[in-house]
Structures are given as C-alpha cells and as structure tokens.
Amino acid sequence: MLENSGKTELKDQKFTADVSEQKYTNLHFVRLVAKGRKFTNIDFKYCTFDACYLRSCKFDSCDFTGCRFIGTNLHGANFSGCKFEYASFERTDINNEVLSNGCPGSENLKIRFARSLRMNYQQLGDALSANKAIEVELDATKEHLYKAWRSNESYYRKKYKGWHRAQHFLLWVKFKLLDLLWGNGESAWKLARAVLVVLALMTLFDALNYRDPSLVRSYWNAFFLAPQVFLGTTNQTYFPSCYITLVTFVRLVLFGFFMAIIVKRFNRR
Numbered sequence: 001m002l003e004n005s006g007k008t009e010l011k012d013q014k015f016t017a018d019v020s021e022q023k024y025t026n027l028h029f030v031r032l033v034a035k036g037r038k039f040t041n042i043d044f045k046y047c048t049f050d051a052c053y054l055r056s057c058k059f060d061s062c063d064f065t066g067c068r069f070i071g072t073n074l075h076g077a078n079f080s081g082c083k084f085e086y087a088s089f090e091r092t093d094i095n096n097e098v099l100s101n102g103c104p105g106s107e108n109l110k111i112r113f114a115r116s117l118r119m120n121y122q123q124l125g126d127a128l129s130a131n132k133a134i135e136v137e138l139d140a141t142k143e144h145l146y147k148a149w150r151s152n153e154s155y156y157r158k159k160y161k162g163w164h165r166a167q168h169f170l171l172w173v174k175f176k177l178l179d180l181l182w183g184n185g186e187s188a189w190k191l192a193r194a195v196l197v198v199l200a201l202m203t204l205f206d207a208l209n210y211r212d213p214s215l216v217r218s219y220w221n222a223f224f225l226a227p228q229v230f231l232g233t234t235n236q237t238y239f240p241s242c243y244i245t246l247v248t249f250v251r252l253v254l255f256g257f258f259m260a261i262i263v264k265r266f267n268r269r
Contacts, residue, residue, distance in 0.1 A: 007046075069094070085109050089120035096121070096129035099136050106155075107144035111137055127265070131186075138184055145172035182257045185264060191257055195230075198250055202226040210238055 007026050014033040020040035024047060032052040039059045046066040056076035065085045074094040085104045099117060103110045118133035147153065148160045148168035160168055178184050182191040203223040211218035228234040229244075230251055 007048075084113055087113065088116045091123050092120055093124065094120070096126075096132050099129075099132055103136065103140075107140045107147065110140040111144060114140060134186055138179075138186065142172075142175055142179070145175055148172070182261065185257075185260060188258070188261050191254065191261065195254060198254070199223070199226045199230060202229060202247065205243070 005026065007028055009028040009030060010032070011030040012033075013029070015037050018038040018040070019042060020038075021042075023043040025043055025045045026047065027044075028048045028050065029052055030050045032049065032054070034054050034057050036056045037058075039057060039062055041060070042062045044062060044064050044067055047064075048068045048070065049072045050070045052069075052072040054072065054074050054077055057074075058078045059080070059082050061081040062079075063083045064087050065083050067084075067087045069087070069089045069092040071090065072092045072094075074092060077095065079098050079102045082102055083104070084098075084102050086109070094117075096117075099114065102113075104113055114133045114137035118130050118137060121127075121130040121133055145168055147156050149165050149172060150169075151157075175184065180190065181194050183189075200223075203219060203226050206222035206225065206229075207213055207218045211222060213219075225234070225236070229236060229239070230247055232248065232251070
C-alpha cells in the first residue's frame with residue numbers, strides 16, 4: 001500500500017528576516033533565497049534544497065537530518081551545532097569547515113556524511129576539500145571497523161556477532177596494513193616510507209649474506225647498491241634469480257601504487 005508522504009513543494013520563496021524556533025519539515029524548496037540571515041534551532045528534517053541560494057547564512061542548532069542539497073549555493077554559510085545525519089549533497093557549494101564541526105557522532109554515519117561531501121566536492125572540482133573529506137572518511141572507517149570487533153558498546157555488540165565480528169576484525173587488519181603501506185591510496189609519504197623499508201631489508205640481505213656483517217662499511221655499501229638493484233639498473237651476478245624476481249615483483253607493485261596515487265590526485269582536478 002502507498003500513501004502520500006506529505007512532502008510540499010515551495011518555489012521561489014525568500015527569507016526576509018532572521019528565523020528561530022520554527023519547523024520546516026518534509027518540504028521541497030526550489031530556488032529558495034536567503035542571504036546573510038540567521039537560522040536558530042530550525043527543524044529542516046527530510047527537506048530537499050533544490051537550486052537554492054543561501055549565501056553567508058548562519059545556521060545555529062538546526063536539524064538537517066535526512067536533507068538533500070542539490071545545486072545549492074551555501075558559500076560562506078556557517079554551521080554551529082547542526083545535525084546532518086543521513087544528509088546528502090550534490091553539486092553544492094559548501095565550506096569544507098562543515099567536516100570539522102558538523103560531522104555526525106556515530107562513525108558509520110560520519111562515513112556516509114564524508115563520502116557524500118567527497119563526491120560533491122569532486123563534482124565541483126574542489127580537490128582540496130575532496131582530500132579533506134577523504135581524510136575524515138578514512139579516519140571514521142578505521143574507527144568503525146575497530147569498534148565493530150573490539151568495542152563493548154551495545155550498538156556494535158548487537159549488530160556484529162560471531163562471524164560478522166571476526167570478518168570485521170579481518171577488514172580492520174587489512175585496512176591497517178594498507179594504511180601503513182600507502183595510506184589507503186592517499187599518502188605518497190607512507191609509500192615512500194614503505195620503499196625505504198624495502199631498501200633496508202635488501203641492505204640486510206646483502207650485508208649478511210655476501211659481505212662482512214661485522215663491518216659498518218659493508219652495510220653502507222649494500223645500502224648504496226640497494227636502489228640500483230631495486231630499480232634494475234645494475235646486474236649483480238652473485239644474487240640468486242629468485243631474489244631478483246622477488247625484488248622485481250615488489251618494485252612493480254609499489255610502482256603501481258604510486259601511479260594509482262598520481263591518477264587519483266589528477267582525477268580530482
């Protein structure tokens with residue numbers, strides 16, 4: 001059975017004064033206009049803001065639960081103590097400060113919120129804000145996966161039981177390993193650190209097996225040779241073929257990760 005949801009469409013309306021303690025729920029605002037107005041403790045639950053102009057407005061303790069922002073101008077808008085649970089954004093100009101002071105409290109809702117804003121900023125070509133949204137999304141994902149298998153909070157223990165708890169432990173381990181390796185695709189510095197670790201291991205292998213391990217000079221010589229072996233620009237016949245094959249495989253994997261980071265960065269511009 002279907003029934004009318006009661007959503008009312010309001011077209012070409014304008015707020016001519018500051019508003020407080022009002023209820024505007026389940027409305028579809030089309031081309032709503034407000035500039036420099038202050039909204040205090042307003043209930044906007046389940047509203048749709050379509051092609052609206054809300055520039056430089058101040059929203060204090062407003063409830064945007066389940067709201068949808070489409071092609072809306074929120075440039076210069078300030079949000080303080082607002083709720084954005086299940087809110088979504090499309091082609092909306094909104095300051096990335098909302099990621100610092102407007103995120104929902106629950107990690108799973110914070111992931112949805114940051115992901116929606118990330119896609120929104122990518123649509124606008126705002127690479128800096130998209131990167132910030134990704135950082136918030138990754139931090140929330142790490143915390144959510146950890147709590148899913150470790151936390152004693154009733155929400156997680158009721159939702160994730162038995163195999164699902166073990167599954168999220170494995171997902172958390174995978175997330176942590178990829179974060180250490182290359183920041184889950186977002187950190188070239190962590191990838192460079194991984195390369196240094198590989199070079200250090202290659203240095204130890206060379207010094208302990210083919211040089212005098214009691215001499216510091218052996219480690220320095222092995223370290224200076226390691227980048228050449230890693231890049232395949234030198235041919236040391238005393239290394240076994242299986243070792244060279246392993247180094248080549250690791251080089252290709254790390255190079256693939258590096259190219260993925262570069263492509264991601266350029267795709268956001």
